[in-house]
Amino acid sequence: MTQKALAEAVGISRQTMNAIEQGEFNPTIRLCRAICRVLGKSLDDLFGAEDKDNGENGGMIMYCASCRMVFDEDTRCPVCGSKKVREAMPDDICFLTEAAPIPGGMLKDILDQNDISVLASSSIGAAMAMRAGTMFERIRYYVRFDDLEKAKEIAADLSL
Numbered sequence: 001m002t003q004k005a006l007a008e009a010v011g012i013s014r015q016t017m018n019a020i021e022q023g024e025f026n027p028t029i030r031l032c033r034a035i036c037r038v039l040g041k042s043l044d045d046l047f048g049a050e051d052k053d054n055g056e057n058g059g060m061i062m063y064c065a066s067c068r069m070v071f072d073e074d075t076r077c078p079v080c081g082s083k084k085v086r087e088a089m090p091d092d093i094c095f096l097t098e099a100a101p102i103p104g105g106m107l108k109d110i111l112d113q114n115d116i117s118v119l120a121s122s123s124i125g126a127a128m129a130m131r132a133g134t135m136f137e138r139i140r141y142y143v144r145f146d147d148l149e150k151a152k153e154i155a156a157d158l159s160l
């Protein structure tokens with residue numbers, strides 16, 4: 001089937017069809033369905049399935065930079081509700097877990113041994129920790145998105 005014939009069959013211009021093929025124009029769902037109907041293909045055959053191997057659910061892993069949280073494909077952050085989310089990148093710093101200083105220190109040691117660089121930040125200020133005693137201090141640990149999966153397994157082994 002020629003581009004022109006297909007364009008005519010679904011009621012769009014040949015230029016539009018060309019732009020869709022070049023990836024310069026995202027067709028509407030309605031148009032996608034029309035094209036599929038004409039070609040006798042499913043939506044997945046034509047438009048989906050490209051990144052089926054990325055992640056278990058086939059969806060993107062998204063990242064909220066203000067919370068440093070990753071979550072499954074969604075248009076807003078489940079923690080702060082921000083819509084300023086984007087696809088997670090390997091170098092994004094992601095929240096791993098929060099722990100008291102002692103198990104947290106063990107976690108950090110094991111991560112270090114696995115060549116996973118970890119950032120730690122106290123969830124209460126240093127002055128507050130001094131007043132309340134370090135036993136109440138909680139440390140938040142962050143790792144690169146690339147290392148998150150492995151780091152989570154290590155944290156789970158320590159029941160963190």
Ligand SMILES: [Zn+2]
Nearest residue numbers: 064067077080
């Ligand atoms: Zn957020």
